[in-house]
Amino acid sequence: MADIRIRDYKSTDAEALNRIAVSAFEQFRDHYHDWPAMxxxxxxxxxxxxTGEVIIAELQRSIAGAVAYFGPDRPxxxxxxxxxPIIRMLVVDPAFRGKGIGxxxxxxxxxxxxxxxxxxxxxxxxxxxxxALPMYLRMGFTKAYDAPPIFGAPYAVYTKTLQT
Numbered sequence: 001m002a003d004i005r006i007r008d009y010k011s012t013d014a015e016a017l018n019r020i021a022v023s024a025f026e027q028f029r030d031h032y033h034d035w036p037a038m039x040x041x042x043x044x045x046x047x048x049x050x051t052g053e054v055i056i057a058e059l060q061r062s063i064a065g066a067v068a069y070f071g072p073d074r075p076x077x078x079x080x081x082x083x084x085p086i087i088r089m090l091v092v093d094p095a096f097r098g099k100g101i102g103x104x105x106x107x108x109x110x111x112x113x114x115x116x117x118x119x120x121x122x123x124x125x126x127x128x129x130x131x132a133l134p135m136y137l138r139m140g141f142t143k144a145y146d147a148p149p150i151f152g153a154p155y156a157v158y159t160k161t162l163q164t
Contacts, residue, residue, distance in 0.1 A: 004104050009054035009066065014046035016063045017054070017091075021045035024065075024091035031128045033152035045089055051075055052088060055108050057101045064096035067105040069112045079147045079157065080122055085113040087123040090132060102135055114162055122159045126150075 009017070021042045032038040048054055048068040057065040068088040070076050076086050087109045092101045113121040124147045125133050141158040149155060 003059065004064070004099070004101055005058040006104065006108050007056050007058065009046075009049050009056050011049075013054075013056055013063060013066075014049075017046045017056070017066050018043050020063065020066065020093045021089065021091045023094055027094075028128050028153070031126075031153045032150065035151075038151050045091065048089060053112065055105060057092075057105050059096055059099060059101065062096075063093070064099070065090070065092035065101040065105055067091070067109060069109040071112070071116050072118060077124075077147075079124070084120055084122045084159070085109075085116060085118050087121065090123075097131070102132060103139070106136070106139060110160070110162065119162055120159055121162060122157055124155050124157045126153050126155045128153055 022039060025038070025042050029035045051074055052068040052070040054066060054068050056063055067090040070086045070088060072083050072085055076082060080086055087106060090102055090105055110121055122144070123136065123141065125136060127133060136158055139160065141160045144157045144159045147155040147157050
């Protein structure tokens with residue numbers, strides 16, 4: 001495993017985080033029927049830090065990826081059980097893919113859910129995410145139910161039971 005450093009988000013990370021979110025989703029642009037609207041949201045990914053815990057992964061002294069963890073007391077989309085902690089917006093810079101960054105960030109969210117004493121963690125993802133979805137399944141997440149599509153792209157909620 002590469003020497004990945006995990007730390008909490010700082011406001012000075014905003015520009016890099018937003019750029020990485022846009023570049024991470026660029027490959028999926030044809031799957032969203034309103035890419036400009038999706039792009040507008042992605043370019044404000046750093047705003048998740050206002051209500052969630054944004055976690056940064058650094059590799060080779062660069063921000064290589066990020067994810068947001070929303071604990072049980074944080075607001076989340078209505079299609080989630082509000083008591084569940086959730087993983088949101090896992091993004092990895094395309095230049096740093098294939099180095100285990102997504103798994104390390106996901107495991108950090110799982111560790112935070114355990115810290116919060118919770119027996120389950122959830123996320124939502126799409127079959128268009130041909131790297132992320134299989135990774136989550138290998139990590140023990142299972143499909144719970146379909147979620148509303150995002151700009152025409154199908155999504156579903158996945159959960160993982162945690163040993164606390």
